[in-house]
Amino acid sequence: MAGLTIATFLAGIMMIIMGLLRFGDLIKFIPKTITVGFTLGIAVGIFVGQLKDFFGLSMGAVPAEFVEKMVAYAQHLNTIHWPTLMIGMIALLIQIFWPRVSQKIPGSLVAIIVTTAIVGFGHLSVKTIGDLYTIKAGLPTFTMPELSFGLVRQMISPAFTIAILASIESLLSCVVSDGMIGSHHRSNAELVGQGVGNMMSALFGGIPATGAIARTAANVKNGGRTPIAGMTHAVTLLLILLFLMPYASLIPMSCLAAILIMVAYNMSGWRTFVHMLKKAPKSDIAVLVITLVLTVFFDLVVAIEFGMVLAAFLFLKRMSDVAAVRQWVDKDSLDDAELSENTDLKHVPSNTVVYEIFGSLFFGAANDFLNFNHEEGKNVLILRMRNVPAMDISGLEALEETLEICQKRGMTLILSHVNKQPYHVMEKAGFVEKVGQENLCENIDASLKRAASLAK
Numbered sequence: 001m002a003g004l005t006i007a008t009f010l011a012g013i014m015m016i017i018m019g020l021l022r023f024g025d026l027i028k029f030i031p032k033t034i035t036v037g038f039t040l041g042i043a044v045g046i047f048v049g050q051l052k053d054f055f056g057l058s059m060g061a062v063p064a065e066f067v068e069k070m071v072a073y074a075q076h077l078n079t080i081h082w083p084t085l086m087i088g089m090i091a092l093l094i095q096i097f098w099p100r101v102s103q104k105i106p107g108s109l110v111a112i113i114v115t116t117a118i119v120g121f122g123h124l125s126v127k128t129i130g131d132l133y134t135i136k137a138g139l140p141t142f143t144m145p146e147l148s149f150g151l152v153r154q155m156i157s158p159a160f161t162i163a164i165l166a167s168i169e170s171l172l173s174c175v176v177s178d179g180m181i182g183s184h185h186r187s188n189a190e191l192v193g194q195g196v197g198n199m200m201s202a203l204f205g206g207i208p209a210t211g212a213i214a215r216t217a218a219n220v221k222n223g224g225r226t227p228i229a230g231m232t233h234a235v236t237l238l239l240i241l242l243f244l245m246p247y248a249s250l251i252p253m254s255c256l257a258a259i260l261i262m263v264a265y266n267m268s269g270w271r272t273f274v275h276m277l278k279k280a281p282k283s284d285i286a287v288l289v290i291t292l293v294l295t296v297f298f299d300l301v302v303a304i305e306f307g308m309v310l311a312a313f314l315f316l317k318r319m320s321d322v323a324a325v326r327q328w329v330d331k332d333s334l335d336d337a338e339l340s341e342n343t344d345l346k347h348v349p350s351n352t353v354v355y356e357i358f359g360s361l362f363f364g365a366a367n368d369f370l371n372f373n374h375e376e377g378k379n380v381l382i383l384r385m386r387n388v389p390a391m392d393i394s395g396l397e398a399l400e401e402t403l404e405i406c407q408k409r410g411m412t413l414i415l416s417h418v419n420k421q422p423y424h425v426m427e428k429a430g431f432v433e434k435v436g437q438e439n440l441c442e443n444i445d446a447s448l449k450r451a452a453s454l455a456k
Helices: 002-020 023-029 032-049 051-055 066-075 082-100 107-122 149-181 187-203 213-221 227-248 253-268 270-279 282-297 300-322 336-341 366-370 393-408 420-428 431-435 444-453
Strands: 324-327 352-358 380-387 412-416
Touching: 002 023, 002 149, 002 187, 023 149, 023 187, 032 051, 032 066, 032 149, 032 213, 032 253, 032 270, 032 282, 032 300, 051 082, 051 253, 066 282, 082 107, 082 253, 107 253, 149 187, 149 213, 149 300, 213 227, 213 253, 270 282, 282 300, 352 444, 380 393, 380 444, 393 412, 393 420, 393 431, 412 444, 420 431
Parallel strands: 352 380, 380 412
Antiparallel strands: 324 352
Protein backbone atom coordinates (compact mmCIF):
# COMPACT_ATOMS: atom_id res chain seq x y z
CA MET A 1 0.00 0.00 0.00
CA ALA A 2 2.91 2.34 0.71
CA GLY A 3 4.14 1.90 -2.87
CA LEU A 4 0.75 2.84 -4.33
CA THR A 5 0.54 5.89 -2.08
CA ILE A 6 3.98 7.12 -3.14
CA ALA A 7 3.30 6.39 -6.83
CA THR A 8 0.02 8.31 -6.68
CA PHE A 9 1.66 11.26 -4.92
CA LEU A 10 4.52 11.37 -7.45
CA ALA A 11 2.04 11.09 -10.32
CA GLY A 12 0.25 14.14 -8.96
CA ILE A 13 3.52 16.10 -8.91
CA MET A 14 4.25 15.04 -12.49
CA MET A 15 0.79 16.14 -13.64
CA ILE A 16 1.30 19.55 -12.06
CA ILE A 17 4.65 19.89 -13.84
CA MET A 18 3.06 18.87 -17.16
CA GLY A 19 0.37 21.50 -16.67
CA LEU A 20 2.90 24.22 -15.85
CA LEU A 21 4.92 23.26 -18.95
CA ARG A 22 1.72 23.54 -21.02
CA PHE A 23 1.73 19.91 -22.14
CA GLY A 24 -2.05 20.01 -22.01
CA ASP A 25 -2.10 21.91 -25.29
CA LEU A 26 -1.04 18.70 -27.06
CA ILE A 27 -4.60 17.37 -26.70
CA LYS A 28 -5.61 19.50 -29.71
CA PHE A 29 -3.60 17.18 -31.94
CA ILE A 30 -6.00 14.28 -31.33
CA PRO A 31 -8.30 14.15 -34.40
CA LYS A 32 -12.08 14.32 -34.08
CA THR A 33 -12.40 10.86 -35.63
CA ILE A 34 -10.51 9.42 -32.66
CA THR A 35 -12.52 11.33 -30.03
CA VAL A 36 -15.82 10.30 -31.62
CA GLY A 37 -14.67 6.67 -31.94
CA PHE A 38 -13.39 6.23 -28.40
CA THR A 39 -16.34 8.13 -26.91
CA LEU A 40 -18.79 5.72 -28.52
CA GLY A 41 -16.53 2.83 -27.51
CA ILE A 42 -16.53 3.94 -23.88
CA ALA A 43 -20.30 4.34 -24.01
CA VAL A 44 -20.63 0.76 -25.27
CA GLY A 45 -18.35 -0.41 -22.47
CA ILE A 46 -20.37 1.42 -19.81
CA PHE A 47 -23.64 0.04 -21.20
CA VAL A 48 -22.41 -3.55 -21.32
CA GLY A 49 -20.92 -3.25 -17.84
CA GLN A 50 -24.34 -2.46 -16.32
CA LEU A 51 -26.30 -5.41 -17.74
CA LYS A 52 -25.65 -7.72 -14.78
CA ASP A 53 -27.07 -5.29 -12.22
CA PHE A 54 -29.85 -4.07 -14.54
CA PHE A 55 -31.20 -7.59 -15.15
CA GLY A 56 -30.25 -8.93 -11.73
CA LEU A 57 -28.30 -11.84 -13.20
CA SER A 58 -27.15 -14.48 -10.71
CA MET A 59 -23.51 -14.85 -11.65
CA GLY A 60 -20.09 -14.35 -10.15
CA ALA A 61 -17.68 -11.57 -10.94
CA VAL A 62 -18.16 -10.07 -14.39
CA PRO A 63 -15.15 -10.73 -16.68
CA ALA A 64 -13.11 -7.68 -17.60
CA GLU A 65 -12.87 -8.34 -21.35
CA PHE A 66 -15.77 -7.49 -23.67
CA VAL A 67 -16.11 -10.86 -25.40
CA GLU A 68 -15.88 -12.89 -22.19
CA LYS A 69 -18.37 -10.51 -20.60
CA MET A 70 -20.94 -11.02 -23.37
CA VAL A 71 -20.44 -14.81 -23.25
CA ALA A 72 -20.99 -14.80 -19.48
CA TYR A 73 -24.19 -12.76 -19.86
CA ALA A 74 -25.50 -15.16 -22.51
CA GLN A 75 -24.79 -18.14 -20.26
CA HIS A 76 -26.78 -16.61 -17.38
CA LEU A 77 -29.77 -15.15 -19.24
CA ASN A 78 -32.02 -17.72 -17.58
CA THR A 79 -31.20 -16.19 -14.17
CA ILE A 80 -32.90 -12.84 -14.82
CA HIS A 81 -34.42 -11.49 -11.60
CA TRP A 82 -37.70 -9.92 -12.68
CA PRO A 83 -38.26 -7.57 -9.69
CA THR A 84 -34.75 -6.20 -10.26
CA LEU A 85 -35.47 -5.72 -13.97
CA MET A 86 -38.74 -3.98 -13.11
CA ILE A 87 -36.96 -1.50 -10.83
CA GLY A 88 -34.36 -0.88 -13.52
CA MET A 89 -37.06 -0.24 -16.13
CA ILE A 90 -38.88 2.17 -13.81
CA ALA A 91 -35.65 4.11 -13.24
CA LEU A 92 -34.98 4.16 -16.98
CA LEU A 93 -38.49 5.38 -17.86
CA ILE A 94 -38.36 8.11 -15.21
CA GLN A 95 -35.13 9.45 -16.71
CA ILE A 96 -36.62 9.40 -20.21
CA PHE A 97 -39.91 11.12 -19.43
CA TRP A 98 -39.13 13.28 -16.37
CA PRO A 99 -37.53 16.13 -18.40
CA ARG A 100 -41.02 16.77 -19.83
CA VAL A 101 -42.19 17.49 -16.29
CA SER A 102 -39.26 19.53 -14.97
CA GLN A 103 -35.89 20.62 -16.34
CA LYS A 104 -34.61 21.90 -13.00
CA ILE A 105 -34.66 18.63 -11.05
CA PRO A 106 -32.49 15.87 -12.58
CA GLY A 107 -34.40 12.79 -13.65
CA SER A 108 -31.68 10.57 -12.20
CA LEU A 109 -32.29 12.03 -8.72
CA VAL A 110 -36.03 11.42 -9.04
CA ALA A 111 -35.34 7.86 -10.21
CA ILE A 112 -33.16 7.18 -7.15
CA ILE A 113 -35.78 8.50 -4.72
CA VAL A 114 -38.72 6.68 -6.34
CA THR A 115 -37.03 3.30 -6.81
CA THR A 116 -35.46 3.37 -3.34
CA ALA A 117 -38.90 4.03 -1.86
CA ILE A 118 -40.51 1.23 -3.91
CA VAL A 119 -37.88 -1.31 -2.86
CA GLY A 120 -37.90 -0.18 0.78
CA PHE A 121 -41.65 0.07 1.36
CA GLY A 122 -42.47 -2.86 -0.91
CA HIS A 123 -39.88 -5.08 0.77
CA LEU A 124 -38.71 -6.29 -2.64
CA SER A 125 -35.79 -8.71 -2.83
CA VAL A 126 -33.73 -6.35 -4.98
CA LYS A 127 -30.00 -5.95 -4.40
CA THR A 128 -29.00 -2.58 -2.99
CA ILE A 129 -25.63 -0.91 -2.51
CA GLY A 130 -25.63 -2.00 1.14
CA ASP A 131 -26.21 -5.63 0.17
CA LEU A 132 -23.06 -5.77 -1.95
CA TYR A 133 -20.68 -3.29 -0.33
CA THR A 134 -19.73 -2.22 3.18
CA ILE A 135 -19.87 1.55 3.44
CA LYS A 136 -19.19 3.67 6.49
CA ALA A 137 -19.76 7.33 7.23
CA GLY A 138 -16.86 9.59 8.14
CA LEU A 139 -13.70 11.05 6.69
CA PRO A 140 -10.74 8.86 5.70
CA THR A 141 -7.71 9.06 7.96
CA PHE A 142 -4.54 10.91 7.04
CA THR A 143 -1.86 8.47 5.87
CA MET A 144 1.86 9.18 5.66
CA PRO A 145 3.84 6.19 4.35
CA GLU A 146 7.37 5.46 5.46
CA LEU A 147 9.67 6.96 2.86
CA SER A 148 12.94 5.56 1.62
CA PHE A 149 15.05 6.63 -1.33
CA GLY A 150 14.98 3.12 -2.78
CA LEU A 151 11.17 2.90 -2.68
CA VAL A 152 10.73 6.36 -4.18
CA ARG A 153 13.16 5.53 -7.00
CA GLN A 154 11.33 2.25 -7.60
CA MET A 155 7.97 4.05 -7.86
CA ILE A 156 9.08 6.71 -10.39
CA SER A 157 8.34 4.54 -13.42
CA PRO A 158 4.85 3.45 -12.25
CA ALA A 159 4.14 7.05 -11.24
CA PHE A 160 5.05 8.28 -14.71
CA THR A 161 2.71 5.71 -16.27
CA ILE A 162 -0.09 6.76 -13.93
CA ALA A 163 0.52 10.44 -14.71
CA ILE A 164 0.42 9.89 -18.48
CA LEU A 165 -2.71 7.73 -18.41
CA ALA A 166 -4.49 10.01 -15.93
CA SER A 167 -3.62 13.07 -18.02
CA ILE A 168 -4.86 11.50 -21.24
CA GLU A 169 -8.15 10.28 -19.76
CA SER A 170 -8.79 13.57 -17.94
CA LEU A 171 -8.15 15.68 -21.03
CA LEU A 172 -10.23 13.37 -23.20
CA SER A 173 -13.07 13.84 -20.71
CA CYS A 174 -12.66 17.56 -21.26
CA VAL A 175 -12.80 17.10 -25.03
CA VAL A 176 -16.02 15.10 -24.71
CA SER A 177 -17.62 17.77 -22.51
CA ASP A 178 -16.50 20.47 -24.96
CA GLY A 179 -18.39 18.67 -27.70
CA MET A 180 -21.49 18.34 -25.53
CA ILE A 181 -21.72 21.98 -24.41
CA GLY A 182 -19.92 23.78 -27.25
CA SER A 183 -17.22 25.25 -25.01
CA HIS A 184 -13.43 25.09 -24.67
CA HIS A 185 -11.66 23.77 -21.60
CA ARG A 186 -8.31 24.87 -20.16
CA SER A 187 -6.13 21.80 -20.58
CA ASN A 188 -3.17 22.98 -18.52
CA ALA A 189 -5.34 24.14 -15.61
CA GLU A 190 -7.04 20.73 -15.72
CA LEU A 191 -3.70 18.95 -15.39
CA VAL A 192 -2.63 21.10 -12.45
CA GLY A 193 -5.97 20.56 -10.71
CA GLN A 194 -5.88 16.80 -11.28
CA GLY A 195 -2.30 16.73 -10.00
CA VAL A 196 -3.21 18.49 -6.77
CA GLY A 197 -6.19 16.17 -6.35
CA ASN A 198 -4.06 13.05 -6.74
CA MET A 199 -1.50 14.33 -4.25
CA MET A 200 -4.23 14.93 -1.66
CA SER A 201 -5.90 11.61 -2.46
CA ALA A 202 -2.66 9.75 -1.80
CA LEU A 203 -2.29 11.35 1.63
CA PHE A 204 -5.71 10.01 2.67
CA GLY A 205 -5.29 6.48 1.37
CA GLY A 206 -6.94 7.12 -1.99
CA ILE A 207 -6.06 5.60 -5.34
CA PRO A 208 -5.16 7.52 -8.53
CA ALA A 209 -8.10 9.51 -9.88
CA THR A 210 -8.86 11.02 -13.26
CA GLY A 211 -11.55 13.05 -14.90
CA ALA A 212 -14.19 10.43 -15.77
CA ILE A 213 -16.11 10.65 -19.02
CA ALA A 214 -19.20 8.99 -17.52
CA ARG A 215 -19.48 11.43 -14.59
CA THR A 216 -18.66 14.36 -16.87
CA ALA A 217 -21.41 13.36 -19.30
CA ALA A 218 -23.89 12.92 -16.44
CA ASN A 219 -22.94 16.34 -15.09
CA VAL A 220 -23.46 18.00 -18.47
CA LYS A 221 -26.74 16.18 -19.12
CA ASN A 222 -28.11 17.48 -15.83
CA GLY A 223 -27.21 21.09 -16.54
CA GLY A 224 -23.59 21.40 -15.42
CA ARG A 225 -21.72 24.02 -17.48
CA THR A 226 -19.14 25.70 -15.24
CA PRO A 227 -16.50 24.71 -12.64
CA ILE A 228 -19.17 25.39 -10.01
CA ALA A 229 -20.87 22.15 -11.11
CA GLY A 230 -17.74 20.14 -10.32
CA MET A 231 -17.32 21.87 -6.97
CA THR A 232 -20.97 21.19 -6.12
CA HIS A 233 -20.45 17.56 -7.07
CA ALA A 234 -17.48 17.30 -4.69
CA VAL A 235 -19.30 18.99 -1.81
CA THR A 236 -22.34 16.77 -2.33
CA LEU A 237 -20.18 13.66 -2.19
CA LEU A 238 -18.56 14.95 1.00
CA LEU A 239 -21.96 15.52 2.64
CA ILE A 240 -23.13 12.06 1.61
CA LEU A 241 -19.91 10.59 2.98
CA LEU A 242 -20.38 12.35 6.31
CA PHE A 243 -24.13 12.18 6.88
CA LEU A 244 -26.05 10.14 4.30
CA MET A 245 -24.12 6.90 3.88
CA PRO A 246 -26.79 4.80 5.67
CA TYR A 247 -29.38 6.12 3.19
CA ALA A 248 -27.08 5.68 0.19
CA SER A 249 -26.78 2.00 1.06
CA LEU A 250 -30.53 1.63 0.35
CA ILE A 251 -30.26 2.62 -3.34
CA PRO A 252 -31.07 -0.33 -5.66
CA MET A 253 -28.20 -1.47 -7.86
CA SER A 254 -30.53 -1.76 -10.84
CA CYS A 255 -31.38 1.93 -10.45
CA LEU A 256 -27.70 2.86 -10.58
CA ALA A 257 -27.32 0.60 -13.61
CA ALA A 258 -30.22 2.39 -15.33
CA ILE A 259 -28.63 5.77 -14.59
CA LEU A 260 -25.33 4.66 -16.11
CA ILE A 261 -27.14 3.23 -19.15
CA MET A 262 -28.67 6.67 -19.74
CA VAL A 263 -25.27 8.27 -19.24
CA ALA A 264 -23.82 5.90 -21.84
CA TYR A 265 -26.57 6.80 -24.32
CA ASN A 266 -26.24 10.55 -23.77
CA MET A 267 -22.46 10.57 -24.11
CA SER A 268 -22.24 8.13 -27.02
CA GLY A 269 -22.61 10.70 -29.78
CA TRP A 270 -23.98 7.99 -32.08
CA ARG A 271 -25.58 10.54 -34.38
CA THR A 272 -22.18 12.13 -35.02
CA PHE A 273 -20.73 8.67 -35.57
CA VAL A 274 -23.39 7.80 -38.16
CA HIS A 275 -22.95 11.19 -39.85
CA MET A 276 -19.21 10.59 -40.19
CA LEU A 277 -19.81 7.12 -41.61
CA LYS A 278 -21.95 8.69 -44.33
CA LYS A 279 -19.96 11.83 -45.10
CA ALA A 280 -16.30 11.37 -44.09
CA PRO A 281 -13.51 10.19 -46.42
CA LYS A 282 -12.70 6.48 -46.31
CA SER A 283 -9.44 7.08 -44.46
CA ASP A 284 -11.26 8.95 -41.67
CA ILE A 285 -13.90 6.22 -41.51
CA ALA A 286 -11.11 3.66 -41.05
CA VAL A 287 -9.67 5.61 -38.09
CA LEU A 288 -13.17 6.08 -36.64
CA VAL A 289 -14.17 2.41 -36.79
CA ILE A 290 -10.78 1.05 -35.69
CA THR A 291 -10.73 3.38 -32.67
CA LEU A 292 -14.24 2.26 -31.72
CA VAL A 293 -13.40 -1.44 -32.06
CA LEU A 294 -10.13 -1.16 -30.13
CA THR A 295 -11.81 0.81 -27.32
CA VAL A 296 -14.54 -1.82 -26.97
CA PHE A 297 -12.39 -4.95 -27.28
CA PHE A 298 -9.17 -3.71 -25.67
CA ASP A 299 -8.97 -0.40 -23.81
CA LEU A 300 -8.80 3.34 -24.25
CA VAL A 301 -4.99 3.54 -24.17
CA VAL A 302 -4.55 1.01 -26.99
CA ALA A 303 -7.25 2.74 -29.03
CA ILE A 304 -5.67 6.18 -28.65
CA GLU A 305 -2.16 4.92 -29.44
CA PHE A 306 -3.16 2.94 -32.52
CA GLY A 307 -5.62 5.59 -33.68
CA MET A 308 -3.03 8.37 -33.41
CA VAL A 309 -0.42 6.37 -35.32
CA LEU A 310 -2.92 5.47 -38.05
CA ALA A 311 -4.21 9.05 -38.27
CA ALA A 312 -0.63 10.35 -38.52
CA PHE A 313 0.22 7.97 -41.37
CA LEU A 314 -2.97 8.86 -43.22
CA PHE A 315 -2.24 12.56 -42.76
CA LEU A 316 1.25 12.11 -44.20
CA LYS A 317 -0.24 10.15 -47.10
CA ARG A 318 -2.67 13.00 -47.81
CA MET A 319 0.07 15.60 -47.61
CA SER A 320 2.19 13.53 -49.98
CA ASP A 321 -0.70 13.10 -52.41
CA VAL A 322 -1.47 16.82 -52.63
CA ALA A 323 2.19 17.79 -53.04
CA ALA A 324 3.08 18.44 -56.68
CA VAL A 325 5.64 20.03 -58.99
CA ARG A 326 4.43 21.81 -62.12
CA GLN A 327 6.48 23.26 -64.91
CA TRP A 328 5.69 26.73 -66.15
CA VAL A 329 4.81 27.28 -69.77
CA ASP A 330 6.12 30.43 -71.45
CA LYS A 331 3.22 32.56 -72.63
CA ASP A 332 5.00 33.15 -75.95
CA SER A 333 4.54 29.46 -76.76
CA LEU A 334 0.73 29.57 -76.45
CA ASP A 335 -1.85 30.51 -79.05
CA ASP A 336 -4.49 33.20 -78.51
CA ALA A 337 -7.13 30.79 -77.18
CA GLU A 338 -4.75 29.35 -74.58
CA LEU A 339 -3.58 32.83 -73.58
CA SER A 340 -7.17 33.92 -72.91
CA GLU A 341 -7.47 31.06 -70.39
CA ASN A 342 -4.08 31.78 -68.74
CA THR A 343 -4.00 35.54 -68.24
CA ASP A 344 -1.60 35.37 -65.28
CA LEU A 345 1.31 33.81 -67.20
CA LYS A 346 4.62 35.64 -67.38
CA HIS A 347 7.36 35.75 -69.98
CA VAL A 348 10.12 33.25 -69.18
CA PRO A 349 13.62 33.96 -70.54
CA SER A 350 14.73 31.48 -73.19
CA ASN A 351 17.59 30.25 -71.00
CA THR A 352 15.30 29.44 -68.07
CA VAL A 353 13.02 26.63 -66.94
CA VAL A 354 10.58 27.32 -64.08
CA TYR A 355 8.98 24.78 -61.75
CA GLU A 356 6.46 25.63 -59.05
CA ILE A 357 6.27 23.42 -55.95
CA PHE A 358 2.95 22.90 -54.16
CA GLY A 359 2.74 21.45 -50.66
CA SER A 360 5.10 20.76 -47.78
CA LEU A 361 8.54 19.50 -48.78
CA PHE A 362 8.94 16.59 -46.34
CA PHE A 363 10.10 12.97 -46.36
CA GLY A 364 6.77 11.69 -47.65
CA ALA A 365 6.97 13.73 -50.84
CA ALA A 366 10.61 14.77 -51.26
CA ASN A 367 11.48 12.15 -53.88
CA ASP A 368 8.86 13.54 -56.26
CA PHE A 369 10.77 16.82 -56.53
CA LEU A 370 13.87 15.34 -58.15
CA ASN A 371 12.29 14.55 -61.50
CA PHE A 372 13.10 17.75 -63.38
CA ASN A 373 13.34 17.65 -67.14
CA HIS A 374 16.64 18.92 -68.55
CA GLU A 375 16.27 20.93 -71.74
CA GLU A 376 19.09 21.92 -74.06
CA GLY A 377 19.98 25.59 -74.01
CA LYS A 378 18.73 26.13 -70.48
CA ASN A 379 21.25 27.32 -67.91
CA VAL A 380 18.88 28.49 -65.14
CA LEU A 381 16.40 26.50 -63.03
CA ILE A 382 13.90 28.50 -60.96
CA LEU A 383 12.02 26.77 -58.16
CA ARG A 384 9.03 28.83 -57.08
CA MET A 385 8.37 27.96 -53.42
CA ARG A 386 5.62 30.34 -52.33
CA ASN A 387 3.28 27.36 -51.81
CA VAL A 388 5.77 25.43 -49.65
CA PRO A 389 4.80 26.24 -46.03
CA ALA A 390 7.20 23.79 -44.37
CA MET A 391 10.21 21.60 -45.07
CA ASP A 392 12.14 18.92 -43.18
CA ILE A 393 15.62 17.45 -43.58
CA SER A 394 14.44 15.11 -46.35
CA GLY A 395 13.13 18.07 -48.31
CA LEU A 396 16.43 19.86 -47.78
CA GLU A 397 18.33 16.84 -49.06
CA ALA A 398 16.13 16.83 -52.17
CA LEU A 399 17.04 20.47 -52.79
CA GLU A 400 20.73 19.72 -52.25
CA GLU A 401 20.57 16.91 -54.80
CA THR A 402 18.81 19.27 -57.21
CA LEU A 403 21.60 21.82 -56.68
CA GLU A 404 24.24 19.16 -57.38
CA ILE A 405 22.45 18.15 -60.60
CA CYS A 406 22.30 21.80 -61.68
CA GLN A 407 26.00 22.31 -60.97
CA LYS A 408 26.93 19.21 -62.99
CA ARG A 409 24.90 20.54 -65.93
CA GLY A 410 26.31 24.04 -65.65
CA MET A 411 23.01 25.49 -64.49
CA THR A 412 22.22 28.07 -61.81
CA LEU A 413 19.55 27.25 -59.24
CA ILE A 414 17.31 30.16 -58.20
CA LEU A 415 14.79 29.86 -55.37
CA SER A 416 11.79 32.17 -55.51
CA HIS A 417 9.63 33.30 -52.58
CA VAL A 418 11.02 31.00 -49.87
CA ASN A 419 8.78 31.07 -46.79
CA LYS A 420 10.06 31.60 -43.25
CA GLN A 421 10.24 27.99 -42.01
CA PRO A 422 11.94 26.53 -45.12
CA TYR A 423 14.37 29.47 -45.15
CA HIS A 424 15.28 28.82 -41.52
CA VAL A 425 15.99 25.14 -42.33
CA MET A 426 18.15 26.12 -45.32
CA GLU A 427 20.06 28.77 -43.39
CA LYS A 428 20.77 26.50 -40.43
CA ALA A 429 22.11 23.77 -42.75
CA GLY A 430 24.28 26.18 -44.74
CA PHE A 431 22.26 25.67 -47.92
CA VAL A 432 21.69 29.41 -48.41
CA GLU A 433 25.44 29.89 -48.65
CA LYS A 434 25.73 27.04 -51.17
CA VAL A 435 23.04 28.49 -53.43
CA GLY A 436 24.18 32.04 -52.94
CA GLN A 437 22.13 34.77 -51.34
CA GLU A 438 21.82 36.47 -54.73
CA ASN A 439 19.94 33.40 -56.00
CA LEU A 440 17.25 33.61 -53.33
CA CYS A 441 14.73 36.07 -54.75
CA GLU A 442 11.77 37.68 -53.03
CA ASN A 443 9.25 36.93 -55.78
CA ILE A 444 8.93 35.43 -59.25
CA ASP A 445 9.49 38.74 -61.05
CA ALA A 446 12.83 39.21 -59.30
CA SER A 447 13.71 35.59 -60.07
CA LEU A 448 12.97 35.99 -63.79
CA LYS A 449 14.99 39.20 -63.87
CA ARG A 450 17.91 37.40 -62.19
CA ALA A 451 17.60 34.54 -64.70
CA ALA A 452 17.64 36.95 -67.66
CA SER A 453 20.88 38.46 -66.38
CA LEU A 454 22.50 35.00 -66.53
CA ALA A 455 21.66 34.44 -70.20
CA LYS A 456 24.71 33.41 -72.23
